[in-house]
Amino acid sequence: MAVDPQKPRKVLVVHGVQSGTNADQNQHEMIRQLLQARLNGAPFAFEAEMYRYENINDEAQRSLKDLLTLFLDRLNISTPLGDVGDIVGDVIVSLEDGKPAHEIRAGLRARIEAVYEDGNPLYILAHSLGSIYAFDVVNELVKAGGYFDRNSRRTWPVQGLVTIGSPVGLTLFKRTQVENFRPGTESFRWSNYWDRTDPVVTGAIFGHPPAYYDIAERFTKSAETSGWAIEDHVLDTGSAWLPAHVGYWHMAALGDDLATMIGN
Amino acid sequence: MTGFVLRRSAVVLCSLLLSGCGTHYWYMGRMEAKDSAGKTRDILVYWGRTERALWHDGVDGGVRVKAQCGGTIVYEEKEDGILFRARGSDLTAAGQPVPLGSVCGRVFNAAKVADLKEDELQVDVQCRPKVTDFSTSLTHYLQAGRYTFQIVRETGPVEKPPDTKPCDAP
Numbered sequence: 001m002a003v004d005p006q007k008p009r010k011v012l013v014v015h016g017v018q019s020g021t022n023a024d025q026n027q028h029e030m031i032r033q034l035l036q037a038r039l040n041g042a043p044f045a046f047e048a049e050m051y052r053y054e055n056i057n058d059e060a061q062r063s064l065k066d067l068l069t070l071f072l073d074r075l076n077i078s079t080p081l082g083d084v085g086d087i088v089g090d091v092i093v094s095l096e097d098g099k100p101a102h103e104i105r106a107g108l109r110a111r112i113e114a115v116y117e118d119g120n121p122l123y124i125l126a127h128s129l130g131s132i133y134a135f136d137v138v139n140e141l142v143k144a145g146g147y148f149d150r151n152s153r154r155t156w157p158v159q160g161l162v163t164i165g166s167p168v169g170l171t172l173f174k175r176t177q178v179e180n181f182r183p184g185t186e187s188f189r190w191s192n193y194w195d196r197t198d199p200v201v202t203g204a205i206f207g208h209p210p211a212y213y214d215i216a217e218r219f220t221k222s223a224e225t226s227g228w229a230i231e232d233h234v235l236d237t238g239s240a241w242l243p244a245h246v247g248y249w250h251m252a253a254l255g256d257d258l259a260t261m262i263g264n
Numbered sequence: 265m266t267g268f269v270l271r272r273s274a275v276v277l278c279s280l281l282l283s284g285c286g287t288h289y290w291y292m293g294r295m296e297a298k299d300s301a302g303k304t305r306d307i308l309v310y311w312g313r314t315e316r317a318l319w320h321d322g323v324d325g326g327v328r329v330k331a332q333c334g335g336t337i338v339y340e341e342k343e344d345g346i347l348f349r350a351r352g353s354d355l356t357a358a359g360q361p362v363p364l365g366s367v368c369g370r371v372f373n374a375a376k377v378a379d380l381k382e383d384e385l386q387v388d389v390q391c392r393p394k395v396t397d398f399s400t401s402l403t404h405y406l407q408a409g410r411y412t413f414q415i416v417r418e419t420g421p422v423e424k425p426p427d428t429k430p431c432d433a434p
Contacts, residue, residue, distance in 0.1 A: 005398040041431035042333045042401060121398065153398060187352030187364055197320060209320050213342050223364040229352040233340060234325025236312050238288045238422035252425030253312075253328055253338075260335035263402025264353050264393070 002154040004119040008045035009159075009262040011035070012111065015052065016128025016165065017090040022052040030249040031125060031258075038255035044263060047120075051111055053104040053133070057090045094129055095172070101133075108137045116147075116157035123160045123262050128200060128245065131166035132173055139179040142188075150184020150227055160189040160261045164248040168192070169215035170203050178219045181227025189229045189261060192216035193254055195237045195244040207241035233257070286316035292426040293385060293413030299331045300392045301404040306332040306429040309385060309413045311377055312422060323378045327371055329387065332428035334404040339371045339387065346371035354391040357408040362391055385413045 013028040032048040093100045115122045126134035138158055141147050149155040168175050181188060194201040196209035204210065213232060220226040235254065237247030248254060292310040299305045308330045314322040326340040329348075339348045348369030350362040362368060368391035374380050388410040393403045418426075 038427070039431075040332075040427050040429075041433075043431070044400060044402060153396075159398075189351060195322070197322065207320070209322075213325070213340075229364050231338075231340070231349075231351070233338065236288075236314050236322035236324045236422075238286070238312070238314050238322070240286075240314075240316070240319055240322060247422070250423050252310075252422075252427070253324060253326070256328060256330055256336035257338065260337075260402055260405075263335060263400040264398060 001117060002119065003116065003121050003156060003159070005121060005154075007118075007120045008047050010115055010120045010122045011046065011048045011258070011262065012115070012122060012124050013048060013050050014108065014124060014126035014130035014134050015050070015054070016126075016130045018054050020054065021058060022055045025050055025052045025054055027127065027249060034250060034252075034255040035259055035262075038252060038259050042259075044259070046262060051108050051130075053107060054090075056100050056103050056107070057093050059100070090129060094132055104133055105137050105140070108133055109140065112137065112141070112157050121153075121159045121262070122157065123162065123258075124158055125162040125164070125258065126166070127163075127248070128165045128167065131163035131168055132175070134161060134163065135166075135168055135175060138190075142179040142181055148181055148188070148227075150181050150186050153186055156188070158188075160191070162191050162193070162254075162258060162261065163216070164193045164254065165198055165200055165245045166192060166194070166215075167200050167203075169201065169218070172203075176219065178226060178228050178230075180220075180225065183225075184227065187223065187227055187229040189231070190216060191231045191233060191257060191261065193233045193235050193248060193251075195235055195240075195247065197240040198237075198244040199241060200245045207244075286314045286319065286322075287419060288312060288314045288422055290418050290420050290426055291380065291382070291415050292418070293415045294428070295411065295413060297409075297411065298407040299334050299404045300407050301334075301401075302407070303333075303404075305334060306433070307406055307411075308332075308426060308428045309387070309415070310426050311380070312425075313378070321378075325377060327377060327380070327385075327387070329389075329406050330428055331405050332433070333401050333431040335393070335402045337369065337389070337405045339369060341375075341377050345375045346377060348387075348389070348391075350391060353394050353396075353403075355394050357390060357392055359392075361394075380415070382415050382417045385415050387411055387413070 028048040028050040197207040372386040
């Protein structure tokens, strides 16, 4: 069992807080189109696929949702408020860190290990709350041992992590550092993209842009000893505030950087 | 209490309405130069900026240099300037390993991307990529050296970015 660099690279997209069901989550198509466009004819084989967990969230929130639906029906109010309940429920599932959150992480880890069995070099791109699950699973795999020999990328079940619109820097989520890799020569890349007005990233409810540069880069004191090559990248999505939070998917800069990461 | 809620709601509503308004600009320049594999390529430099009359302006935090058929390097704005930093897959031009985060290139004209204008943009590249069994054509980027791009500014949506010539173009 080892990664074969000659096999097509795979990008596993992990969605964030969402309304709807699993069937509505097809952000991997946007990433596939973005990569194809930015490759601009460069011959390069890749595949994009989706890790969906909205049904686990929906199941966990079923009783709350039924109650909310009943309440809204009585008031004759339709879907938008129901969607807010769905989205807030997704965040609560993550913060509670109970069985549904464990199930979401276990499913993601199982998918990563299945791709590793197949030998494709795998890269994860995670949006919003999905980045919390992706961050946790990558760190879990680092801690587990048996993977990530820093002298051979063929032992890496994940070759790189990309997060967009991630709340990982918010104190609410209580993530402050990465799990160190064992010593070696190669470094694991984590690129974190954010728009300065995205309130989900900064916690600034009214979108006031902060002056600082680093979010993910704070997660390690020494890149050399931790084995993590962490980079924060500020993007101007052309939108601001909440529209910025869903504005990353079409960014040329994201596409060019992602193509460069998976082509290396 | 009701007044407080109404005022807050009004701020949120105004924020939502105003956040979409603005003019997006692409700053870009291009030249023919060699990539790190020694092939002559179309090289593009670009970044985006949004100007809004009633809300905060936005600007990319990095200047990107993309090679036709190849990879992109990012000169990211930090406290100490706009720098291309080693990512763990970079070597010195002489082929020696570069510690993670070391400076592999620099934008000389300004310390902040927001201060870059339609003008000459001077950058340098001090590193070259490490070639491994995972490498592809996308591994290669602009060859080490010092370059001057002539930057132009064009109005255009985020969804219509500039690009290099297609890979199969002469």
